[in-house]
Amino acid sequence: MAAAPGPELDAAAGRRTVAAAFVSMAVVFGVAYSFGAFFVPMAVEFGTGSGATSVVFAVTAFCWFQLSPLSGRIADRVGPRPVLLAGAAALAAGLLLTATVGQLWVGYITYGAGVGIAVACGYVPLVAAVGGWFERRRAVAMAIAVSGIGVGTLLGAPLAATLIEAMGWRGTHVVFGVVGAVLLVGCAVLVRRPPQPAGGGSGPPLRALARMAPFRSMYAATLLAAFALFVPVVHLPAYAAASGASRVAGAALVGIIGVASVVGRVALGAVADRFGRVRTFQASFAVLAVAFTFWLGHIALGGPFAVLVAFAVVLGVGYGGWIALQPAVIADTFGVRGLGRLIGLVYTAAGIGALLGVPVAGALVDATGGHGWAAGAAGLCGLGAFAATIALGRADFVRESDAL
Structure with missing residues (x-):
């Protein structure tokens, strides 16, 4: 599929788009993945249990993943800049309103919609824009862009925990809302729309995608992996605190997941271009599943904080490889026409996994008084995600030369 006449691929504008995508994802995911630091303070103030409090994050993740096909499709038609500006407005409004709520259920709406829309606007449209700018180095370019998620995860949770100790969770939301919106506006100024494939279009229709084995395999893997991933993102800081660690140290575990994911994204992105993206x-996914043996071992046998650090590192590497390579595998499989919509459709599975996984894990913690069943369920879902990807190795893929 040839690109329409216009700017050439791999141009300087493409590199600027990678930079904008990196910062955008660092901002929106730094805010979203910092929720673990807010978990205990909000639960204490509102007098709610783990299940009810975790619904805040579950609704947020569900919103951003379910809205991703819409934000991706709009970006395919008008470019990523207007979408990113809408995300900046949503982030500011959502966090500023959340800082004023008097009941937790109102936070489901303000935080869930505000941060959820911001992530939907600052993630998939930017990933698709990067994918449209690069051909020969697409996996590496996407890996660099999405490594912003890891940097945001590294900085967001520890920064939130520190600010919460200084000014409370409400004041921290105000800071995150204002600063985050300003940074997203800057990204919107920098980002450039990629050359459009000849003939336009939005890719295969949903009914046709549902009949394709690679799409079903990827959808199932994404759903199960999201269940596995978001359980520790939300519940690991509280578990660490209950095991004797400080709140800042518990929040830092989410940051370590972010650091390790950066390594996984960049390193595995480069490895994939040489040894095969699908493998x-x-x-x-196999690495992500294996990681849960560390958490389960700590729950069963106890041990030093370093065991939880090891869990965070291994989980982050697996998570980083998954997120870095999935857009490139989607582009290889279905082509780049309507790529934003295609990525968004796959990511709706992650929204379902987050909506189910985080509250179910919270309910298991409340019911059992511990994190063992929650961690075990998450680990099994990680294993199931790996099993679901096995079918991809038997699928027929679009050749790179056919994709652009």
Whole structure:
């Protein structure tokens, strides 16, 4: 599929778009993945249990993943800049309103919609824009862009925990809302729309996608992996605190997941271009599943804080490889026409996994008084995600030369 006449691929504008995508994802995911630091303070103030409090994050993740097909499709038609500006407005409004709520259920709406829309606007449209700018180095370019998620995860949770100790969770939301919106506006100024494939269009219709084995395999893997991933993102800081760690140290575990994911994204992105994207993609899910043996071992046998650090590192590497390679594998499989919509459709599965996984894990913690069943369920879902990707190795893929 040839690109329409216009700017050439791999141009300087493409590199600027990678930079904008990196910062955008660092901002929106730094805010979203910092929720673990807010978990205990909000639960204490509102007098709610783990299940009810975790619904805040579950609604947020559900919103951003379910809105991703819409934000991706709009970006395919008008470019990523207007979408990113809408995300900046949503982030500011959502966090400023959340800082004033008097009941937790109102936060489901303000935080869930505000941060959820911001992530939907600052993630998939930017990933698709990067994918449209690069051909020969697409996996590496996407890996660099999405490594912003890891940097945001690294900085967001520890920064939130520190600010919460200084000014409370409400004041921290105000700071995150204002600063985050300003940074997103800057990204919107920098980002450039990629050359459009000849003939336009939005890719295969949903009914046709549902009949394709690679799409079903990827959808199932994404749903199960999201269940596995978001349980520790939300519940690991509280578990660490209950095991004797400080709140800042518990929040830092989410940051460590972010650091390790940066390594996984960049390193595995480069490895995939040389040794095969699908095999490396599958290996990422296997690593994610294996990571839960560290958390389960700590729950069963106890041990030093370093065991939880090891869990965060291994989980982050697997998570980083998954997120870095999935857009490139989607582009290889279905082409780049309507790529934003295609990525968004796959990511609706992650929204379902987050909506189910985080509250179910919270309910298991409340019911059992511990995190063992929640961690075990998450680990099994990680294993199921790896099993779901096995079918990808038997699928027929679009050749790179056909995709652009």
